[in-house]
Amino acid sequence: MLGMNAILDTAIERARASLVNEQRPDGHLCYELEADATIPAEYVLLEHYLNQIDEPLQQKIGNYLRRIQGDHATNPGGWPLFHGGKFDLSASVKAYYALKIIGDSPDAPHMAKARKAILAHGGAERANVFTRIQLALFGAAPWEACPVVPIEAVLMPDWFPFTMRKVSYWSRTVMTPLMYLTAKKPIARNPRKVFVDELFTRPQAQIRDWIRGPYKSNWGPVFKVLDSVLRVAEPYFPHHYREKAIDKAIAWTIERLNGEDGLGAIYPAMANSAMMFDHLGDKAHFDIAMGSIKKLLVIKDDEAYCQPCLSPVWDTALAGHALIESGATDATKAACDWLIPRQELNVVGDWADNTPGTRPGGWAFQYNNPHYPDVDDTAVAAMLLHRAGDPKYAESISRAREWIIGMQSTNGAWGAFDINNDNQYLNHIPFADHGALLDPPTEDVTARCISFLAQLGKPEDRPAIERGIKYLRETQMPDGSWFGRWGTNYIYGTWSVLCALNAAGVAQDDPMVKRATSWLISKQRADGGWGEDCESYGDAPAGEFHGYAAQSLPSQTAWAVIGLMAAGLADHDAVRRGIAFLQASQDEQGSWTEQAYNAVGFPRVFYLKYHGYPRFFPLLALSRYKQLMASNDRIVKFGF
Known part of the structure; x- marks a missing residue:
């Protein structure tokens, strides 16, 4: 020996x-840098948002999403945030929507299990903010489901309590084009007209508590009141001030678009910038943004997924x-x-x-x-x-x-x-x-x-x-x-x-x-x-x-x-x-x-x-x- x-x-x-x-x-x-089901699901939805659907790629992503679906005591049919993890509501809503829009029948056993788990955890109305915004972009939830983050925040001076300079780099790059989208409220092309009403515990028109606790501190109720005030006041913001903020957000994004590596070089920011440029009709910058996203794809013989970054x-x-x-x-x-x-x-x-x-x-x-x-x-x-x-x-x-x-x-x-x-x-x-x-x-x-x-x-x-x-x-x-x-x-x-x-x-x-x-x-x-x-x-x-x-x-x-x-x-x-x-x-x-x-x-x-x-x-x-x-x-x- x-x-x-x-x-x-x-x-x-x-x-x-x-x-x-x-x-x-x-x-x-x-x-490879692998995350959970959310980013592959978001990529599937992005192609349907834009009506630029790569069917073979979508089927491979579908295989990936089905494979990583949970099937154990703490996650009976939903999707986790990590291998072997517990059920996560927001990841499960996105993965379910992606599989349905790919073509999986809601009556298929894996879809029925996922839907049952989602409803048992409060339904899509209790999903996180980013998921509710994704649904709103597809007309699958009202914009009232999303908190107000006025795009005017990009103009705020340093002394103001909330400015883009006070949040992290990833928040800046994700939020700046996202605020454009929430200001303009575009709707996905969604050529197959797929929605997920069945993931809500009640008709959306009856939901009045989209934004609620449990709050993490006493700040929560304060900001909830502020959100309610902003929701009423936002339509009356000066038009020229909003246009100035939009122009600054667009210029800020273009300056940091980063070529084939994308805005912030992270997926959510890249996707938001692509949707922003799509709405603007700016094909040159849209193509750059989409090119950066394509670099994140991991495509294998039978499966594919989208990485969060490289x-x-x-x-x-x-x-x-x-x-x-x-x-x-x-x-x-x-x-x-x-x-x-x-x-x-x-x-x-x-x-x-x-x-x-x-x-x-x-x-x-x-x-x-x-x-x-x-x-x-x-x-x-x-x-x-x-x-x-x-x-x-x-x-x-x-x-x-x-x-x-x-x-x-x-x-x-x-x-x-x-x-x-x-x-x-x-x-x-x-x-x-x-x-x-x-x-x-x-x-x-x-x-x-x-x-x-x-x-x-x-x-x-x-x-x-x-x-x-x-x-x-x-x-x-x-x-x-x-x-x-x-x-x-x-x-x-x-x-x-x-x-x-x-x-x-x-x-x-x-x-x-x-x-x-x-x-x-x-x-x-x-x-x-x-x-x-x-x-x-x-x-x-x-x-x-x-x-x-x-x-x-x-x-x-x-x-x-x-x-x-x-x-x-x-x-x-x-x-x-x-x-x-x-x-x-x-x-x-x-x-x-x-x-x-x-x-x-x-x-x-x-x-x-x-x-x-x-x-x-x-x-x-x-x-x-x-x-x-x-x-x-x-x-x-x-x-x-």
């Missing part, structure tokens, strides 16, 4: 070869760390060289409103999104360039450092796209029933920025690092974990912070570190792996870990092992068992896959499955373990 070292070497070699094989000729990697920079930067750790020198160089020209050094995006004088220097998440670079991507990409050690990357690293420092919020932490974007009262307006209107600083992004700055080791950055560490001390959960905003969930947050604390030189016997490692070890499963599902973001008390009933995940096991190694526990039995799990779960191709969703767009609302996570995180964990076992000090020397 092979010795333990030889088995580890073989596992690393196979995983490295598999990852290198997936690298594209120009050096980058980009994996993740090439994130995938390439993360995979680059696995490649460099595993010794794939040429592949790492190719990845770094691909990243360099995608750093945004010229466009001063919306982020600059709160940090005037800071020069651009970040990377976007997608192929191209110059107005909206991502702080997290920038830290991970720049750490990779720094590790690569080529002097030609020095200027790029310097500009990334300058931008990251300029993006630190006043509480010492970092958000994903903006600074101090934390006016929480805005999450209580009727439009924000998803609770994700903002981009506040978070533990995981803060950890990555600390890791980057600490890895560079510049003494003048120490005050920024210390402010970030103070924030992390204050946000540690009572059980020792940290919340993970952009990855599922407490495992992700805790791994991220432990890496940052190690890079920043926080002692391994610091109580903060010891509580975190004790928590991680306590969550290891009998098979040696770790697994946490998206219910950790659900209705349970804050900090409550929710494990999969019978499943450890390669990506989350890798996070936990990397976090423990960063905390100086490379020799701990938990790490050894985690490494053994990764070796045992490696597939015949030398890589890993997982059905479970492993990330989050908006907690409790929108979840993601990065198909690349189980491809590169286990390789990073195995390679780091090998390096530490061969060293004398067992010290992780990098921030990531």
Whole structure:
């Protein structure tokens, strides 16, 4: 039999070869990014809205929607927000409508089950705001079902309680063309004249409580009254003022249309811009918007779905760390060289409103999104360039450092796209029933920025690092974990912070570190792996870990092992068992896959499955373990 070292070497070699094989000729990697049923369903409806129906594609999307339909105790016939999840009303309404408009009979067993579940949960009238707007655009619900968000908001000055600069980048890009649509109220072409009256618990004319609680705070009733006032007053707004707002919204959208990568490079914004340009009769910009949407489609032999966006920079930067750790020198160089020209050094995006004088220097998440670079991507990409050690990357690293420092919020932490974007009262307006209107600083992004700055080791950055560490001390959960905003969930947050604390030189016997490692070890499963599902973001008390009933995940096991190694526990039995799990779960191709969703767009609302996570995180964990076992000090020397 092979010795333990030889088995580890073989596992690393196979995983490295598999990852290198997936690298594209120009050096980058980009994996599928899967969400729930809502975006494929919305894409189906978009084609019917425009009467540009690709029948073979629609049938493949139908196959996808039928496959992911729920069929278990907590979801008997509806659609979940993540694999194996509970019934979600809004996703189910959209998926049902999409299947019906594709041609599925309402009497088909899968449709009858879905309809029964929808009605049992209050019917389509209780779906979220975005779903009700979608229905209104098809004439399948009245516009009274939707909250009032006057397009005049684009004209409001900074002192006004609600302005577009006060909400997150994704909210800005989604809402600006959407406000045009709610102002003009166009109706879908809907050539098959398909509606879903059967999803409402009563005739729509009898519904008087479209917008109601339960409210998240005392702000809710206040904003409900304000919505009622605006509903009466809006028809009397000065016409010239409305036209000025419409013109500004159109110009704002065109400036950020972003070519083939689309408005904000995210699906809802792209679709809203396409419908806006369609209504305007602006074919040139409409074609650009539709072209960007087509790039998001994943079309296979029997199925198809639409991604929420593309993740090439994130995938390439993360995979680059696995490649460099595993010794794939040429592949790492190719990845770094691909990243360099995608750093945004010229466009001063919306982020600059709160940090005037800071020069651009970040990377976007997608192929191209110059107005909206991502702080997290920038830290991970720049750490990779720094590790690569080529002097030609020095200027790029310097500009990334300058931008990251300029993006630190006043509480010492970092958000994903903006600074101090934390006016929480805005999450209580009727439009924000998803609770994700903002981009506040978070533990995981803060950890990555600390890791980057600490890895560079510049003494003048120490005050920024210390402010970030103070924030992390204050946000540690009572059980020792940290919340993970952009990855599922407490495992992700805790791994991220432990890496940052190690890079920043926080002692391994610091109580903060010891509580975190004790928590991680306590969550290891009998098979040696770790697994946490998206219910950790659900209705349970804050900090409550929710494990999969019978499943450890390669990506989350890798996070936990990397976090423990960063905390100086490379020799701990938990790490050894985690490494053994990764070796045992490696597939015949030398890589890993997982059905479970492993990330989050908006907690409790929108979840993601990065198909690349189980491809590169286990390789990073195995390679780091090998390096530490061969060293004398067992010290992780990098921030990531």
